[in-house]
Each structure stands twice: as C-alpha cells, then as structure tokens.
Amino acid sequence: MRIIRAEEYALQRDTQQSYEKEREIVQDILARVRQFGDQQLRSFTRRFDGVDLTDFRIPEEQYEQAYKQVSQEFLTALRKAMQNIRIFHEKQKRESWQYAQPDGTILGQVIRPLRRVGVYVPGGRAAYPSSVLMNVIPAQVAGVKEIVLISPPTSEGTLKDPGVLVAIRELGISEVYRIGGAQGIAALAYGTESIRPVDKIVGPGNLYVALAKQAVFGQVAIDMIAGPTEILVIADDSADPDYIAADLLSQAEHDPLAASILVTTSECLAKAVQASVEQQLADLPRKEIAAASIETYGAIVLVDSLDEAIAMSNRIAPEHLELQIEDAPSYVPLIENAGAIFVGPYSSEPVGDYFAGPNHVLPTNGTARFSSPLNVDDFMKKSSLIQYSKEALLRDGQYIVTLAEAEGLHGHARAVGIRMKKEGVEGKL
Numbered sequence: 198m199r200i201i202r203a204e205e206y207a208l209q210r211d212t213q214q215s216y217e218k219e220r221e222i223v224q225d226i227l228a229r230v231r232q233f234g235d236q237q238l239r240s241f242t243r244r245f246d247g248v249d250l251t252d253f254r255i256p257e258e259q260y261e262q263a264y265k266q267v268s269q270e271f272l273t274a275l276r277k278a279m280q281n282i283r284i285f286h287e288k289q290k291r292e293s294w295q296y297a298q299p300d301g302t303i304l305g306q307v308i309r310p311l312r313r314v315g316v317y318v319p320g321g322r323a324a325y326p327s328s329v330l331m332n333v334i335p336a337q338v339a340g341v342k343e344i345v346l347i348s349p350p351t352s353e354g355t356l357k358d359p360g361v362l363v364a365i366r367e368l369g370i371s372e373v374y375r376i377g378g379a380q381g382i383a384a385l386a387y388g389t390e391s392i393r394p395v396d397k398i399v400g401p402g403n404l405y406v407a408l409a410k411q412a413v414f415g416q417v418a419i420d421m422i423a424g425p426t427e428i429l430v431i432a433d434d435s436a437d438p439d440y441i442a443a444d445l446l447s448q449a450e451h452d453p454l455a456a457s458i459l460v461t462t463s464e465c466l467a468k469a470v471q472a473s474v475e476q477q478l479a480d481l482p483r484k485e486i487a488a489a490s491i492e493t494y495g496a497i498v499l500v501d502s503l504d505e506a507i508a509m510s511n512r513i514a515p516e517h518l519e520l521q522i523e524d525a526p527s528y529v530p531l532i533e534n535a536g537a538i539f540v541g542p543y544s545s546e547p548v549g550d551y552f553a554g555p556n557h558v559l560p561t562n563g564t565a566r567f568s569s570p571l572n573v574d575d576f577m578k579k580s581s582l583i584q585y586s587k588e589a590l591l592r593d594g595q596y597i598v599t600l601a602e603a604e605g606l607h608g609h610a611r612a613v614g615i616r617m618k619k620e621g622v623e624g625k626l
C-alpha cells in the first residue's frame with residue numbers, strides 16, 4: 198500500500214463510463230418485458246439464469262431447506278441484528294403535523310408510507326443477508342404495506358444463499374419472486390400478468406440492474422445507485438495499526454474498485470499500517486479482490502495536522518469515515534461530509550455493516566455531500582395540507598389576486614376573486 202504526501206493524493210476512480218452497449222441491451226429487455234410480460238420474463242430467466250420457471254414464486258420447501266442449511270449461531274446473530282436495526286430506524290420515523298390559526302385556517306403536512314415497494318436482492322456472490330435487512334426494515338418501519346422482493350434464481354431454481362432466504366422469512370416478507378437483472382426491474386416497474394407494479398425500487402445489483410433502475414426512474418422512484426464501497430480512516434499516533442489495517446481490508450475485500458484510504462499525521466503509524474496490511478492480506482480468502490483494490494485505489498496519505506486530515510476527508514466525502522484519534526468524539530462536529538462516522542477504536546466499520554443499527558446502504562463516490570444513508574423517509578412521502586377558512590380567504594384574497602395578475606395568470610386571479618365577490622368583498626377581478 199503506497200504512502201504518499203497529501204499534495205500527491207487525489208481519489209480518482211473511473212466510475213462514470215457511459216456503458217452505451219449495456220444501456221441498449223437493458224432498453225431492449227425493458228421494452229420486451231413491458232410488452233410481453235410473463236412470457237418474456239420467463240424467456241430472459243431461461244437465457245440469463247439457466248432455469249425454466251412456470252411459477253416465479255419461491256416454493257415453501259426452499260425456505261424449509263434454507264433453515265436446515267444455516268447454523269443456529271447465524272440465526273441468533275441475524276435476529277439480534279434485526280432487533281438493533283429496527284430500534285434504530287424506529288427513531289427516524291416522523292409523524293404528520295398541522296397547526297391551526299386563530300381564523301380557523303389549518304396548515305400541515307401529511308406523511309404517509311409508500312404503498313408498494315420492490316427490493317432487489319442480487320443473485321451472485323454479493324447476495325448479502327445483511328443487505329436484505331438494511332433494505333427491508335426501514336420500509337417496514339415506515340409502514341409500507343406491500344414489500345415485494347425479487348432475486349435471480351440459480352440454475353436449480355432457488356436462491357444462491359440460504360441466509361438470504363432465512364432473512365426474508367425472518368422479516369415476514371411473503372411476496373418473493375425468483376427473477377433478476379433488468380427483466381426483474383422491468384417487472385417491478387411496469388408489472389406483468391403475475392407481478393403487480395411497485396411505486397419504488399431499492400436495493401443493489403450489477404451493472405444491468407443499475408442501468409435498468411436508472412431507465413425506469415420516473416415510472417417509479419428508485420433509491421440511490423450505490424457505487425464501489427469506500428472507507429477513509431483518520432488516525433494519529435494513538436491508533437492501533439492492526440485495527441486500521443483490518444478495517445481498510447474489510448472494505449477492500451468487497452470489490453477491486455473499493456477505495457481504502459488512511460489519512461494520518463504519523464509517519465510511524467503509516468509504516469506500521471503498511472506492514473500490517475501486507476501481513477493480514479496473506480490469509481484473507483478474498484485476497485485477490487482486496488489486493489487489487491488496495492493496490493489501485495488504496496493509499497496512506499501523510500498530512501501535517503488533524504485539521505488538514507479533516508479538510509481532506511470533507512472534500513472526499515467518504516461513504517465510511519473512521520476517527521481513530523485521541524479524543525475522537527470531539528472531532529465529530531467538524532465532519533461535514535460522510536455517509537457514516539465511526540468514532541473511536543472499537544467502532545470498526547463492520548460493526549455498522551452488520552449490527553449496530555444504522556443502515557449500511559450509504560452514499561458513495563462523494564455524494565455524501567448531498568445524500569443520506571437509506572432511511573425511513575425514503576419509504577414515505579408527504580402531502581401538504583391547506584384548509585383555508587372563509588375569513589382567511591377574504592382577508593388574504595387580494596394579495597393572491599395581485600400576485601396572480603403580476604404573473605399574467607388571470608385564471609388564477611379569478612379562482613380567488615370569484616369567491617371574494619360572492620361573499621361581497623370587492624376583489625379586483
């Protein structure tokens with residue numbers, strides 16, 4: 198892992214390719230499923246997933262089989278994580294509000310859950326049970342009545358990871374379909390004979406899934422499109438180099454495009470982390486992925502002060518930020534941009550990935566400057582409430598007429614003026 202000075206460092210990942218060819222493929226898949234429904238869905242599932250399905254629903258015995266395949270320890274840990282994630286997200290829930298004015302006018306905001314939401318669960322090696330929890334629980338807390346989950350089948354017609362099936366069952370999701378890729382997104386967005394369309398689609402997936410989600414946006418809402426994961430650690434002399442190396446590798450093992458960055462004031466720590474990364478890489482089962490990520494996008498950046506480290510982190514706006522510095526909590530108010538902030542030596546990033554409660558679906562690629570972690574609000578929508586009294590309209594009407602006429606919108610002016618006139622108040626009509 199290279200050690201460099203701050204002036205030499207810039208995080209540059211080519212994540213903005215245009216993918217013209219793949220876009221065309223996706224457009225074609227979307228159009229066909231939209232036109233031909235189930236029949237086309239079946240045909241794409243045969244072509245891409247190698248299985249002929251008459252019914253897209255997951256048969257009950259596959260859940261029973263999955264429970265036999267996971268360990269009791271897994272089940273216990275999953276249930277505890279679910280509890281924590283639910284408690285955390287319950288705190289995010291907002292209620293409708295309104296206020297009345299003395300003239301009888303009532304103004305407010307009505308907050309409602311989305312009616313029907315689709316969750317995509319990837320089919321390959323990145324089918325994480327933890328991601329099922331992180332996408333579904335906020336929707337449940339929001340009060341979404343219909344949560345539909347889709348995931349591509351294996352050639353045997355089941356889901357690859359029994360842990361995912363167990364997570365689905367533990368969450369009580371009953372509408373689950375064995376479909377994936379762009380054809381799955383099309384079914385969720387447009388509906389088919391056997392699948393009713395949803396209002397919003399969330400969840401990670403490969404390039405075809407991401408492009409399909411982008412393409413159906415407008416027809417339905419979508420969540421953010423998550424890019425490759427990233428972790429930035431700010432550390433000083435007081436930090437343990439083995440902890441930092443382990444945390445950097447925890448994200449590097451996700452993806453060769455993952456970025457793991459240490460920003461430190463200590464040259465001594467930098468060298469120790471560098472050595473520890475080498476050592477810990479050696480016995481990591483996913484070492485090829487982690488090594489590629491560390492080599493290309495990993496860096497240990499030397500800075501002169503913690504202020505400089507924080508300024509750099511605020512510029513990068515990392516998905517995950519760890520503060521492994523003395524008196525770490527006192528630096529939190531200085532952090533302007535980060536998806537999640539992990540404070541102190543015992544808040545290792547995987548604590549947030551799996552268990553603490555906050556969501557692990559976080560803004561990547563600098564978007565923490567303006568985006569937030571997936572949360573309960575993402576599954577709710579607001580309506581404004583305007584209940585004007587007669588007294589208020591007669592009092593304010595002339596202002597509204599004036600503003601409407603200034604915009605040349607006489608129909609608007611009349612809609613208010615006509616009421617004033619009928620009530621015997623001289624509006625300028």
Ligand SMILES: NC(=O)c1ccc[n+]([C@@H]2O[C@H](COP(=O)([O-])OP(=O)(O)OC[C@H]3O[C@@H](n4cnc5c(N)ncnc54)[C@H](O)[C@@H]3O)[C@@H](O)[C@H]2O)c1
Nearest residue numbers: 245319320321322323325328349377378401402403405406
């Ligand atoms: N779980 C998470 O939290 C998480 C987070 C970020 C990203 N991811 C991403 O999820 C993705 C998982 O990818 P995956 O492929 O294993 O599963 P996936 O479910 O995303 O995609 C599988 C589907 O892709 C479609 N497909 C594959 N090749 C195609 C082709 N040539 N043309 C048209 N469609 C094609 C098929 O329909 C197939 O069913 C990875 O890219 C990973 O980075 C996961």
Ligand SMILES: N[C@H](CO)Cc1c[nH]c[nH+]1
Nearest residue numbers: 325327426550557558559
């Ligand atoms: N670190 C990933 C992106 O925040 C989420 C994840 C799932 N499983 C393990 N980690």
Ligand SMILES: [Zn+2]
Nearest residue numbers: 447448451550
């Ligand atoms: Zn992770």
